[in-house]
Structure formats: structure tokens, C-alpha cells
Amino acid sequence: MKITLEKFTEADFPNYFKLVNNEKVMKMITERAIELEEAKNDFKKLIENNKLAPSFGNFKIINEDASEFLGLAKLEITKISNTEAELGYMILPEHWGKGIASTVGKKLIETGKKQNSLKRIFAIIDPKNIPSRKVLTNNGFYSKEFKDFDGLPGEILELNL
Incomplete structure (x- = not known):
């Protein structure tokens, strides 16, 4: 499967909502599906963030062979002067276990390494999300700390460039 990453645009809200409104996808992220109004607000912020820099933001994961939406990938900064970026991904359940997260992780890390400022x-991640931990550690990330995020457990993994 050939995977392409393309920045989300305003026209992509239906695919974004399909992802964040899926309980299986969100179980290890927010422990709940995101409802329509919250998703609209989050998507508006995502679109604004995508304008910061060409190489950073939130991207659609596309199966190029089938022109099919698979999920979301992000290499996100909060301002142009950031020296660190957050890597993340969400994949629709029917595409789990196909190596997509590993491929996406590698692509985002390569992009990050090309940025001199980073x-x-x-x-x-949720500490119980063993597949995501495996993807990250296989790409050189190491566990830095465990932290509470709005009442939800989280593990921060990092990669120094």
C-alpha cells in the first residue's frame, strides 16, 4: 500500500469527523467519541494550525492506490519558533495492523529531521497502548515520563534530533 500525507483542508471535515467520532479510535486518546460541535471547534483549530508552516500540521493519511482516507497524522508545532513538535496519528480501525502507523511515523520523523529548527x-500515548509504544520505540523514541492529562493517564515519549 502506497501512503501519502496531505494537509487537511476545510473540505475534509467529514473524514475528520468520521475518525474522531469513532469510539474505537478515540478509546486510547480521549476515552470517548467526540461529538459534532466539539469536533467542529477542534477542526477549526487544526485548520488554523496548518497555516503555521508547510512541513508541520495535521495531515490526511491517504491510501494512494485506492484514493482512500485512512486516518490522521500530525507533526504539530504551536508557533513558528518552536524547537519541538508533537507526533501523533489516528487510524480508522479497519486499517489497524497493516503497518500504516509505522510508515507514517517514519515519514513524520524524516520530515522533522529536515527542519533545522527542530x-x-x-x-x-495512553500507557496501555502497546502497539503505539512499539511503533515509537522502533523509531528511536524513549519513555520520558508519565503524566496526567485532564484526568487521563499519559506517557510522553521523545526523540532528540
Whole structure:
């Protein structure tokens, strides 16, 4: 499967909502599906964040062979002067276990390494999400700390560039 990453645009809200409104996808992220109004607000912020820099933001994961939406990938900064970026991904359940997260992780890390300003990439996962930890550690990330995120457990893994 050939995977392409393309920045989300305003026209992509239906695919975004399909992802974040899926209980299976969100179980290890928010422990709940995101409802329509919250998703609209989050998507508006995502679109604004995508305008910061060409190489950073939130991307659609596309199966190029079938022109099919698979999920979301992010290499996100909060301002242009950041020296660190957050890596993340969400994949629709019917595409789990196909190596997509590993492929996406490698692509995002390669992109991050090309940015001279970036010193560190970090990811936040649910400590119970063993597949995501495996993807990250296989790409050189190490566990930095465990932390509470709005009442939900989280593990921060990082990669120094």
C-alpha cells in the first residue's frame, strides 16, 4: 500500500469527523467519541494550525492506490519558533495492523529531521497502548515520563534530533 500525507483542508471535515467520532479510535486518546460541535471547534483549530508552516500540521493519511482516507497524522508545532513538535496519528480501525502507523511515523520523523529548527519530537500515548509504544520505540523514541492529562493517564515519549 502506497501512503501519502496531505494537509487537511476545510473540505475534509467529514473524514475528520468520521475518525474522531469513532469510539474505537478515540478509546486510547480521549476515552470517548467526540461529538459534532466539539469536533467542529477542534477542526477549526487544526485548520488554523496548518497555516503555521508547510512541513508541520495535521495531515490526511491517504491510501494512494485506492484514493482512500485512512486516518490522521500530525507533526504539530504551536508557533513558528518552536524547537519541538508533537507526533501523533489516528487510524480508522479497519486499517489497524497493516503497518500504516509505522510508515507514517517514519515519514513524520524524516520530515522533522529536515527542519533545522527542530531539536525534539515527542508523542503522548495512553500507557496501555502497546502497539503505539512499539511503533515509537522502533523509531528511536524513549519513555520520558508519565503524566496526567485532564484526568487521563499519559506517557510522553521523545526523540532528540
